[in-house]
Amino acid sequence: MRTHVLAALHAALPGLPNEVAARVEVTPTRDPAHGDMATNAAMVAAKQAGRKPAELAASIAQALNAAGVAEASVAGPGFINLRLAPATLRAQVPVILEAQEAYGDSFVGQGVHVNVEYVSANPTGPMHIGHCRGAVVGDALSNLLAKAGYAVTKEYYINDAGAQVAALAWAAYWRYLQAIGTALTEDDFAAIVPGGLQYRGDYLVPVGNALAAEHGRSLAGEDATPAAPSVWLDTVRDTTIATMLDSIREDLAALGVVQDVFTSERALLEGGAADRAIAALRAKDLIYEGVLEPPKGRTPEDWEPRPQTLFRATQYGDDVDRPLQKSDGSNTYFANDIAYHADKAARGAAVMIDVWGADHGGYVQRMKAAVRALSDGRDTLDVVLCQIVHVLRGGQPVRMSKRAGSFVTLRDLIDEVGRDAVRFTMLTRKPDAQMEFDLDLAVAKTRENPVFYVQYAHARCRSLFRRAAEHVPAERLGEEALAQAELGLLTAEPELALLRRLVAWPRTVEAAALAREPHRIAFFLYDLAADLHMMYNRGNDDAALRIIQDPPSDAMLPRLALVAATASVIRSGFRVLGVTPVEEMR
RNA sequence: GGACCCGUAGCUCAGCUGGAUAGAGCGCUGCCCUCCGAAGGCAGAGGCCGAAGGUUCGAAUCCUUUCGGGUCCGCCA
Numbered sequence: 001m002r003t004h005v006l007a008a009l010h011a012a013l014p015g016l017p018n019e020v021a022a023r024v025e026v027t028p029t030r031d032p033a034h035g036d037m038a039t040n041a042a043m044v045a046a047k048q049a050g051r052k053p054a055e056l057a058a059s060i061a062q063a064l065n066a067a068g069v070a071e072a073s074v075a076g077p078g079f080i081n082l083r084l085a086p087a088t089l090r091a092q093v094p095v096i097l098e099a100q101e102a103y104g105d106s107f108v109g110q111g112v113h114v115n116v117e118y119v120s121a122n123p124t125g126p127m128h129i130g131h132c133r134g135a136v137v138g139d140a141l142s143n144l145l146a147k148a149g150y151a152v153t154k155e156y157y158i159n160d161a162g163a164q165v166a167a168l169a170w171a172a173y174w175r176y177l178q179a180i181g182t183a184l185t186e187d188d189f190a191a192i193v194p195g196g197l198q199y200r201g202d203y204l205v206p207v208g209n210a211l212a213a214e215h216g217r218s219l220a221g222e223d224a225t226p227a228a229p230s231v232w233l234d235t236v237r238d239t240t241i242a243t244m245l246d247s248i249r250e251d252l253a254a255l256g257v258v259q260d261v262f263t264s265e266r267a268l269l270e271g272g273a274a275d276r277a278i279a280a281l282r283a284k285d286l287i288y289e290g291v292l293e294p295p296k297g298r299t300p301e302d303w304e305p306r307p308q309t310l311f312r313a314t315q316y317g318d319d320v321d322r323p324l325q326k327s328d329g330s331n332t333y334f335a336n337d338i339a340y341h342a343d344k345a346a347r348g349a350a351v352m353i354d355v356w357g358a359d360h361g362g363y364v365q366r367m368k369a370a371v372r373a374l375s376d377g378r379d380t381l382d383v384v385l386c387q388i389v390h391v392l393r394g395g396q397p398v399r400m401s402k403r404a405g406s407f408v409t410l411r412d413l414i415d416e417v418g419r420d421a422v423r424f425t426m427l428t429r430k431p432d433a434q435m436e437f438d439l440d441l442a443v444a445k446t447r448e449n450p451v452f453y454v455q456y457a458h459a460r461c462r463s464l465f466r467r468a469a470e471h472v473p474a475e476r477l478g479e480e481a482l483a484q485a486e487l488g489l490l491t492a493e494p495e496l497a498l499l500r501r502l503v504a505w506p507r508t509v510e511a512a513a514l515a516r517e518p519h520r521i522a523f524f525l526y527d528l529a530a531d532l533h534m535m536y537n538r539g540n541d542d543a544a545l546r547i548i549q550d551p552p553s554d555a556m557l558p559r560l561a562l563v564a565a566t567a568s569v570i571r572s573g574f575r576v577l578g579v580t581p582v583e584e585m586r
Numbered sequence: 587g588g589a590c591c592c593g594u595a596g597c598u599c600a601g602c603u604g605g606a607u608a609g610a611g612c613g614c615u616g617c618c619c620u621c622c623g624a625a626g627g628c629a630g631a632g633g634c635c636g637a638a639g640g641u642u643c644g645a646a647u648c649c650u651u652u653c654g655g656g657u658c659c660g661c662c663a
Contacts, residue, residue, distance in 0.1 A: 326661035
């Protein structure tokens with residue numbers, strides 16, 4: 001289309017400079033009254049040409065109409081509106097019916113290998129609601145990118161190294177001692193734990209029991225007293241992490257999330273990845289020993305200047321250089337994370353996308369800096385930050401306390417409102433806006449609830465076919481038969497509006513993928529559902545516009561073709577979101 | 587003190603990367619079923635896009651400043 005416009009522009013204005021032509025855009029309109037597409041060609045070129053935009057637009061439109069591509073008209077300050085001939089729109093129906101859920105698949109990704117890392121909850125306990133949004137956003141984003149033609153790897157990073165994991169092992173060990181009948185009280189035990197006893201939730205009780213069943217009393221000292229950590233720590237830690245990870249995988253599966261790669265931080269570090277990554281940066285002269293300034297305005301009590309090993313993050317747009325080693329000489333988490341991203345790059349990810357919680361916002365710049373530094377700018381890291389989710393019940397915030405009565409786990413959430421509602425609802429906000437998750441709304445059967453509304457549209461489509469089968473032989477209702485229908489009979493405005501929406505699906509997929517915004521898919525489906533409901537309801541006002549007619553009218557099969565195409569695109573969108581379409585409402 | 591995110595209808599939020607008269611849902615007013623699923627649809631009222639400057643043919647969108655709300659700020663991962 002754009003080439004046609006440029007041709008017309010050049011016809012009207014010979015000798016137009018290329019830099020002006022480059023600014024010509026042909027974009028879909030916001031308002032259907034303005035046609036299907038519009039171009040700014042006249043306004044962009046007017047100044048250079050020394051002519052009035054409206055006048056120039058008129059001559060361009062004339063050229064376009066003469067070319068016969070579409071109906072062109074001048075509007076507003078000099079826009080040229082282009083209305084596709086209805087026949088062009090209708091011709092897409094067989095295309096959709098043939099492609100089915102593959103409609104909207106795109107090649108914009110050009111097969112570029114993208115690694116999407118999400119969830120990555122520490123394996124120290126069951127998943128809670130805080131993890132849920134990232135899990136859904138990451139998963140839907142992965143599906144979206146795959147549909148847009150990227151080669152996607154879904155990845156989970158297991159933080160199984162460091163102090164937290166040791167604390168977890170101690171907590172599990174306590175449950176083990178209990179299982180074999182220790183005489184110690186919890187306070188007695190807590191007193192000997194380095195850093196104090198954490199993770200006191202009873203979800204570790206089964207782990208303790210399992211350890212007792214497998215190892216008997218061999219991990220403990222006399223009379224079920226604590227043994228030296230060298231006796232038990234590695235065993236308990238590995239067992240506990242494995243158990244926690246299994247539990248997390250189950251939770252993810254319940255949410256419909258299945259990831260391709262689980263990378264262990266511990267395994268990476270034991271393979272020397274951190275040292276290699278730091279050495280690589282050092283070779284680029286990006287590492288030095290230095291002393292950081294204290295944060296302004298809010299200096300910690302125990303602040304004292306101290307020489308540290310620093311990465312020159314400021315050379316890549318960060319605010320300050322970032323430490324790679326703690327004062328005891330061990331690596332910071334950042335150093336380990338650099339190693340992890342180097343590993344992802346080495347595995348072929350030219351584009352990395354990390355889905356993080358809002359509390360990691362201050363971490364984005366340094367990580368991007370590191371990725372660029374490691375690859376000399378070839379690889380890129382995009383970070384999708386998911387803001388906090390507030391859960392509401394009866395209009396009141398649900399307290400996230402661990403006391404019984406107010407749930408905190410992901411599993412509880414899924415059990416209460418269902419997987420599809422959780423997923424869709426989490427995607428009805430852009431990730432970087434805070435959101436409220438209204439438990440009552442998520443299961444409501446009204447238009448307020450987008451999940452319901454879109455599901456209803458799909459069910460309605462299916463229902464129409466069940467009704468149609470009562471009047472028309474089944475062989476005329478298949479995709480191939482419908483593609484042959486007399487589509488020229490689709491002339492009513494609600495039908496054409498629905499058609500225009502369906503045709504917008506491919507570019508919606510592309511735009512959402514490029515922006516890394518899966519929520520746009522959810523909004524598209526909502527709009528599509530509205531168009532379907534509107535077309536359907538028009539039949540209530542005017543019997544001639546009903547889809548199912550008895551006896552069958554000529555327009556019935558073309559309308560059913562449109563309905564089938566709609567259902568297909570809804571399924572296509574649901575597949576991206578990870579939502580299961582329903583055949584009927586109950 | 588600094589960094590990042592968000593301020594759009596009374597409420598909850600979109601706004602397709604700079605386009606035309608800023609859109610949905612809820613709530614409010616009034617309509618549409620002797621049934622193609624009313625679990626829906628139509629119409630109306632409701633806005634200085636937090637504020638002020640700037641960039642240009644054109645700004646909710648980009649830049650600067652500013653005011654609210656949220657996240658966070660060297661040895662936590």
